[in-house]
Amino acid sequence: MTDGVSESREAATVVILRDCPGSAPEILMMERASSMAFAAGALVFPGGALDAGDHALATAIGGQLALDEAAARIAAIRETLEESGLAIAFTRPVEADRIVAMRRALAEGMGFGEVLNVHGLELALDALVPFARWQPAPFEMARRVFDTRFYLARAPEGQVASVDATENVRLFWSGAADTLAYCDRGEARIVFPTRRNLERLAQFGSYGALAAHAWSIPVEKVTPWFEDRDGERHLCIPAHLGYPVTSESIGTVRRG
Secondary structure, X not given: XXXXXXXXXXXXXXXXXXXXXXXXXXXXXXXXXXXXXXXOOOEEOOEEEOOHHHHHHHHHHOOOOOHHHHHHHHHHHHHHHXXXXXXXXXXXXXXHHHHHHHHHHHHOOOOHHHHHHHHOOOEOHHHOEEEEEXXXXXXXXXXXXXXXXXXXXXXOOOOOOXXXXXXXXXXXXXXXXXXXXXXXXXXXXXXXXXXXXXXXXXXXXXXXHHHHHHHHOXXXXXXXXXXXXXXXXXXXXXXOOOOOOOEEEOOOOOOO
């Protein structure tokens, strides 16, 4: 860190969806533990920071993907398994007892690449759909700053999510609009990027429609900025990236 400004750390997160006939798709949300340094107590999607093992594994299995993109997808899959017990983006269905063993091994410090080798499993990195990428502006930078890639993924059939009891304390499935309403009633809290992404997700009635939308808009890094609008300070994002709401009064904005 120089001159009081932190360098950003790479991170990845996954919007896991399951279609619900007759209603909006449900999304896995998790409530972060109040002890966490970033977004304590907030509702978030599964995910976290990349580590050296993610980059090493990306070199081995990333194929035609850029190294940083492959590493981010690997981190998204690994973090989802660690935090929720869901095995997304594998080349074949993963048995419940195997998921438990893999999750335990990761918690005990085994590298993800070794876990995959022990269980004879391979990742399907192309099963993750790139959705967005967010990084705070310099004026927002503090001790923990993340350059975060967001992906979409289908919920694996037959698997049950469960808390890790360390980073998160509650998991639930909810439509994007329902989660926003839940937070607007003051029953939970979300930070600025999560709110904007939920608003974008709420526009679509199925995983297929949402994935088609995501593929139609190239991912660009979203770096919010301050701007005075109608005499009031707002935090703003670009208008061409699919977000229906592109500014919010600084008086109501929640950040990490």
